[in-house]
Amino acid sequence: MKKLKILFTGIYLLLFITLLFMNQCSINENSAYRRIRDHADRIKVINTHEHQRWTEEFPARQFRFYHLLYPSYLEADIICAGAKGFDIARMDSFTLDDLWNIYGEALNYTRNTSYYSQFVKGMQKLYDFNDLYFTRENIAELSAKIEKNYQNYKQWFDESFHKARYELMFLDQYWNPYNTEPDTEYYALVFHINPLIAQSSHKPEKGTDLKDFYKKASDEGYEINNLDNYLSFCDHLFKKNIENRAVCLKNSQAYSRTLFYEEVPYEEARILYDKPSSKLTPAEAKKIEDFMFHWIIQKSVDYDLPVQIHTGYLAGNGNVLDNGHPIKLNNLFLRYPDAKFVLFHGGFPWTGEYAALGKMFRNVYLDLVWLSQISREEAVHSLDVMFDCVPYNKFFWGGDCHLIEESVGSMEYGKDVVSEVLANRIKRGLLTEEVALNIVDRIFRENAIEVFQLEKRLGRKFQ
Ligand SMILES: [Zn+2]
Numbered sequence: 001m002k003k004l005k006i007l008f009t010g011i012y013l014l015l016f017i018t019l020l021f022m023n024q025c026s027i028n029e030n031s032a033y034r035r036i037r038d039h040a041d042r043i044k045v046i047n048t049h050e051h052q053r054w055t056e057e058f059p060a061r062q063f064r065f066y067h068l069l070y071p072s073y074l075e076a077d078i079i080c081a082g083a084k085g086f087d088i089a090r091m092d093s094f095t096l097d098d099l100w101n102i103y104g105e106a107l108n109y110t111r112n113t114s115y116y117s118q119f120v121k122g123m124q125k126l127y128d129f130n131d132l133y134f135t136r137e138n139i140a141e142l143s144a145k146i147e148k149n150y151q152n153y154k155q156w157f158d159e160s161f162h163k164a165r166y167e168l169m170f171l172d173q174y175w176n177p178y179n180t181e182p183d184t185e186y187y188a189l190v191f192h193i194n195p196l197i198a199q200s201s202h203k204p205e206k207g208t209d210l211k212d213f214y215k216k217a218s219d220e221g222y223e224i225n226n227l228d229n230y231l232s233f234c235d236h237l238f239k240k241n242i243e244n245r246a247v248c249l250k251n252s253q254a255y256s257r258t259l260f261y262e263e264v265p266y267e268e269a270r271i272l273y274d275k276p277s278s279k280l281t282p283a284e285a286k287k288i289e290d291f292m293f294h295w296i297i298q299k300s301v302d303y304d305l306p307v308q309i310h311t312g313y314l315a316g317n318g319n320v321l322d323n324g325h326p327i328k329l330n331n332l333f334l335r336y337p338d339a340k341f342v343l344f345h346g347g348f349p350w351t352g353e354y355a356a357l358g359k360m361f362r363n364v365y366l367d368l369v370w371l372s373q374i375s376r377e378e379a380v381h382s383l384d385v386m387f388d389c390v391p392y393n394k395f396f397w398g399g400d401c402h403l404i405e406e407s408v409g410s411m412e413y414g415k416d417v418v419s420e421v422l423a424n425r426i427k428r429g430l431l432t433e434e435v436a437l438n439i440v441d442r443i444f445r446e447n448a449i450e451v452f453q454l455e456k457r458l459g460r461k462f463q
Contacts, residue, residue: 048397082109164408227274449462
């Protein structure tokens with residue numbers, strides 16, 4: 001009997017020590033996560049990709065909850081869940097209740113997605129919104145606050161920008177690619193080069209009105225009759241962007257064509273350019289465009305500007321996924337070792353391939369922009385793999401959003417993911433906390449300052 005008592009006491013003691021040890025471990029893990037996450041919040045973030053718009057661009061539009069959903073990524077999940085597309089023109093004529101009746105059910109079906117939680121995160125950070133989900137009732141309260149803030153959006157943007165501890169956003173104005181004067185209080189100029197490529201196979205027919213690219217050329221005194229004229233105007237755009245302190249180029253052509261750009265000799269491109277664009281076969285049109293991107297990359301080397309490229313998954317509700325397959329760019333990395341390529345979005349769903357490219361090429365950098373919004377768990381998993389493969393001076397982070405709320409939600413999500421992956425690596429003995437903190441600094445700030453040469457380009461100090 002006495003032996004049995006001793007045995008039980010021993011088992012209890014062992015159990016107690018084990019529980020104590022486990023508890024201690026989880027406290028340590030949590031506190032490593034907490035310390036990294038808190039550290040991330042103290043960083044003045046250099047956000048390497050945004051599409052932020054000013055509300056004055058849409059003078060007729062009201063701004064309520066659903067008006068913020070409209071340009072958000074979450075809209076695509078709501079449509080994916082079965083809702084009809086957002087009719088922004090008619091939105092103002094509906095009450096919030098009407099809109100909940102139209103979109104509420106589909107919105108509820110997206111409560112599991114990363115787009116949804118990231119959108120909620122922005123509201124939690126900026127509006128003291130404490131719920132996990134949107135409901136008919138809490139949207140009414142939230143929407144009233146949104147309406148009030150958007151009465152003076154510049155002030156609200158400024159307040160939110162600083163609350164999020166942003167120091168700088170790289171602004172890709174795909175909707176207005178010739179504007180070289182963004183508000184430098186917040187933004188650095190990105191030279192959006194899609195039109196330079198796409199318009200090479202879209203010459204205006206003789207006798208028709210000039211539009212877009214060709215109109216812009218004419219307005220700036222460039223008459224375009226052949227490929228040399230075309231290239232002169234492109235070079236002029238380069239110079240203009242450089243003068244206005246552009247920090248990089250951006251190619252998002254995967255939305256409209258394959259990322260495979262073959263090398264095409266100048267002579268072949270010159271002859272093809274002389275043909276009326278309407279007479280070009282798709283293969284010929286592609287050749288001129290391919291030639292143009294190669295030409296642009298060579299210019300990027302001359303001007304020492306990194307080239308950001310959209311890879312992987314495409315926003316919206318219908319496109320050719322294969323167009324963005326990152327491995328299609330492989331020939332460019334080999335052909336132009338002196339160019340700097342920055343691949344976007346984790347190449348999702350080809351995250352392994354994306355990591356391999358970042359590992360194999362010293363001139364390929366990885367921007368985690370948007371990855372955690374597409375899939376938080378894929379971001380956690382693939383970033384862990386990327387940390388196995390790629391040195392940490394090659395990563396950046398960007399927001400990729402149109403309004404400040406979503407950008408802030410995206411950043412919160414990005415910081416959560418990076419901190420979680422790093423804390424887990426510390427737990428597994430793969431990393432010290434000191435290096436983990438350094439990695440966070442690098443991803444959210446220092447790599448961008450270094451690789452995009454921000455001090456030199458923008459003529460200011462980043463301390
Ligand atoms: Zn983007």
